[in-house]
Amino acid sequence: MKVAIAANQAGAKLKDTVKEYLSGKGYEMEDLSDADIFTATMNVVHAIQDGGTTRGIVIDDYGVAPFMIASKNHGIVCAPTYEDYTSSMTRHHNSTQIIALGANITADALSCQLAENFVKTEYDGGRHQIRIDMLNREL
Amino acid sequence: MKIAIGCDHIVTDIKIKAAEFLKKQGHEVIDVGTHDFIRTHYPIYGRKVGKLVATGEADLGVCICGTGIGINNAAQKVSGVRAACVTDVQTAVAAKENLNANVIGCGGRVVGIGTIEYILDAFLKAEYKPTPEKDALIAKIDAMIPENDCIENDHLFDECLKKWDEGFYHD
Numbered sequence: 001m002k003v004a005i006a007a008n009q010a011g012a013k014l015k016d017t018v019k020e021y022l023s024g025k026g027y028e029m030e031d032l033s034d035a036d037i038f039t040a041t042m043n044v045v046h047a048i049q050d051g052g053t054t055r056g057i058v059i060d061d062y063g064v065a066p067f068m069i070a071s072k073n074h075g076i077v078c079a080p081t082y083e084d085y086t087s088s089m090t091r092h093h094n095s096t097q098i099i100a101l102g103a104n105i106t107a108d109a110l111s112c113q114l115a116e117n118f119v120k121t122e123y124d125g126g127r128h129q130i131r132i133d134m135l136n137r138e139l
Numbered sequence: 140m141k142i143a144i145g146c147d148h149i150v151t152d153i154k155i156k157a158a159e160f161l162k163k164q165g166h167e168v169i170d171v172g173t174h175d176f177i178r179t180h181y182p183i184y185g186r187k188v189g190k191l192v193a194t195g196e197a198d199l200g201v202c203i204c205g206t207g208i209g210i211n212n213a214a215q216k217v218s219g220v221r222a223a224c225v226t227d228v229q230t231a232v233a234a235k236e237n238l239n240a241n242v243i244g245c246g247g248r249v250v251g252i253g254t255i256e257y258i259l260d261a262f263l264k265a266e267y268k269p270t271p272e273k274d275a276l277i278a279k280i281d282a283m284i285p286e287n288d289c290i291e292n293d294h295l296f297d298e299c300l301k302k303w304d305e306g307f308y309h310d
Contacts (some may be wrong), residue, residue: 038279064223064234065276071215071222072283079208082226085249086206094209105230126310131209133299134182138289139216 003119004047004056006032006040007103011059014103014111018057021112027119041069045076048097055119056098059111063100070098074139077132079118082106087114091121093128140263143197145171145184147204150247153255154203160256161201164263169197180303183296185213190290192241193219200242201259207246214242218284221277226250228261235265237273238280 003022007015012033019029030053032043037060044056058066063080070078079090081099090096099118101111142161146154151173158168171187173179181204191197192214202222204210211224222242223234226249234240243262245255267273289295302308 038276062230062233062237064225064230064238064240065280067211067224068215068221068238068240068280069283071212072280077208077212079206079212080224080230082230083249086208086246089206090208093205094212096208102230104233105227124310127308130299130303130308131180131182134180134296135212135216137295137299138182138186138213139284139287 001055001119002028002030002053004030004032004044004053005059006034006044006057007059008033008035008037008040010061011101011103014101014108015059017108018059018101018112018115022115022119025116037065038069041066044098045070045073048076049073054097057101057115057118058098059101059103061102061104063102063105066098066100070100072139075136077135081114081118084114084117087117088121091118092124095123095128095132140198141167141169141196142199142201143169143171143188143191144201145188145210146173146202146247147181147184147210148173148176148179149205150203151176153247153252156252157201157203157255157259160259164260180296181210182213185210186217186289186295188242189214189217189220189222193217193290199263202242202244203247203255205246205248207244207249211242211244214244216284217289218287219281221280225258226254228257231258231262232265235262236268239267239277
């Protein structure tokens with residue numbers, strides 16, 4: 001599976017750690033980092049929208065800006081992720097394509113675990129799809 | 140302050156406690172629902188909170204669902220909303236100070252009511268600390284959503300809900 005990852009300077013160190021960890025698990029990592037968090041996030045959004053990449057990870061200081069930017073795109077669900085439950089449930093229920101991590105909030109080991117949970121978990125579909133269709137009706 | 144609050148059926152009890160906390164602090168609370176535990180859909184309530192904030196009918200919004208992700212994505216997709224979904228106080232404060240967030244959310248199955256009270260308290264006390272860089276990023280985020288009918292059209296979800304009633308969506 002191809003995973004797009006990007007960070008600004010605040011997230012660069014954690015991004016390298018997560019990237020190396022997922023590479024070691026056999027994921028093909030595409031690094032789309034940029035000094036500007038808006039550009040970094042949109043690089044990942046475009047990678048998802050263009051197809052070929054099904055998961056994205058964006059890292060800055062708190063994960064808030066990537067969440068705001070990514071989820072304001074049609075067809076994109078983004079999850080700021082700081083703990084295990086959300087990292088997998090947001091795949092099961094929300095079909096999330098992009099997670100946002102905050103380097104100030106989650107340490108290396110937890111961040112790697114969150115990223116792995118996210119990339120390996122599949123969407124449940126079924127009744128949850130009405131909510132995704134509704135999100136796509138909003139924007 | 141006038142605060143809009145919404146949730147889905149998973150965390151209605153948590154939402155009511157959060158609303159009571161805000162009222163005790165002297166805020167006017169607009170509870171957009173849901174009001175019970177009957178299965179419903181988080182975009183309905185995320186959009187309602189987002190609409191009230193975007194139109195200025197509420198000063199701020201609070202969105203809670205199981206993880207907070209679904210309902211805060213729904214709020215975020217309303218033009219003018221800048222939502223944060225957090226698990227701790229520092230991120231909530233950073234969201235306000237750096238991005239002037241106007242919706243704060245969390246997962247009712249992720250954090251307990253004690254943490255939610257701390258997050259709400261800190262978020263409401265925090266103030267945006269402008270710099271030219273922050274102003275520019277916020278302006279860019281606010282300009283992202285093209286003109287659409289999301290705020291005006293209260294029948295936005297009718298077609299989806301009709302299909303739901305017809306049994307189109309099933310596990």
